[in-house]
Amino acid sequence: MNAFTAPVPVSPLAEAVAATRTQPVGVSFVDHSLNPRFGCKGKAAAAWLSGLGLAIPAGANRWLPLPEGGLIARLGNTEFLVEGSAAVVERLHGSAAPAGVAVVLRQDAAIELSGSGLPCLLLQTCNVNFAALNLAESPVVLTSMAGVGVTVIPGAGSYRIWCDGTYGAALWETLHEVAAG
Amino acid sequence: MKIMTCPINGSRPVSEFAYWGAVRDMPDPKAASDTEWADYVFNRDNAPGVKKEWWCHTPSNTWFIAERDTEKDVVINTWLYGENP
Numbered sequence: 001m002n003a004f005t006a007p008v009p010v011s012p013l014a015e016a017v018a019a020t021r022t023q024p025v026g027v028s029f030v031d032h033s034l035n036p037r038f039g040c041k042g043k044a045a046a047a048w049l050s051g052l053g054l055a056i057p058a059g060a061n062r063w064l065p066l067p068e069g070g071l072i073a074r075l076g077n078t079e080f081l082v083e084g085s086a087a088v089v090e091r092l093h094g095s096a097a098p099a100g101v102a103v104v105l106r107q108d109a110a111i112e113l114s115g116s117g118l119p120c121l122l123l124q125t126c127n128v129n130f131a132a133l134n135l136a137e138s139p140v141v142l143t144s145m146a147g148v149g150v151t152v153i154p155g156a157g158s159y160r161i162w163c164d165g166t167y168g169a170a171l172w173e174t175l176h177e178v179a180a181g
Numbered sequence: 182m183k184i185m186t187c188p189i190n191g192s193r194p195v196s197e198f199a200y201w202g203a204v205r206d207m208p209d210p211k212a213a214s215d216t217e218w219a220d221y222v223f224n225r226d227n228a229p230g231v232k233k234e235w236w237c238h239t240p241s242n243t244w245f246i247a248e249r250d251t252e253k254d255v256v257i258n259t260w261l262y263g264e265n266p
Binding site: 060061075076077127128141142143144149150151 | 189
């Protein structure tokens with residue numbers, strides 16, 4: 001008999017990454033899609049996560065770093081994205097969500113962009129003027145990038161981007177083409 | 182470029198939004214006559230003027246209400262359902 005073998009996780013960007021091995025000049029692309037991740041939403045989500053020991057960003061569209069590494073992002077008023085260590089994420093997945101909390105399946109494509117060409121790439125593909133944001137406020141931006149709905153956390157040196165995994169390859173390839181153009 | 186203001190995400194191009202129809206009070210399905218129910222389901226007044234409409238900021242799936250002058254194509258105000266305009 002064949003022993004059961006758990007499926008090996010595959011990034012939704014795997015084929016796109018393989019097809020674009022050469023990084024465009026000025027912009028670096030990193031695939032973080034396989035990072036452990038948890039999502040939930042609902043009126044009771046903030047109180048539930050707080051009860052599990054997580055610090056909650058005070059306002060809508062803000063994020064906080066986790067002590068163990070990773071982050072918690074508040075998407076709008078009542079939805080949360082947690083990305084961090086496997087221990088934290090597994091603890092959240094293992095905790096029964098109470099009434100008023102719905103667990104959100106997160107199968108994102110997650111990209112990190114950095115480099116001197118990043119501001120130009122953002123201007124060409126996105127509607128938000130990221131240069132006008134105050135990074136001290138830890139903003140989370142939900143917008144459209146190259147026609148794909150994305151969640152963006154801008155940083156001083158690099159930007160993190162999440163999108164629906166099924167759109168990930170298209171976004172990755174489009175950003176590559178624009179950055180290379 | 183037309184700009185609309187999401188109550189959560191701020192001002193964005195209207196291409197980030199989807200229109201989902203006028204805000205209308207639903208009659209009680211048990212009490213309404215067939216004529217009243219059919220009017221609610223099928224009929225729209227189509228008259229230009231100031232309307233309250235459902236809109237959605239699609240990247241964040243934020244649903245809100247916009248007060249819009251459909252004659253002048255001007256968005257007057259936007260707010261979350263359940264909050265005061």
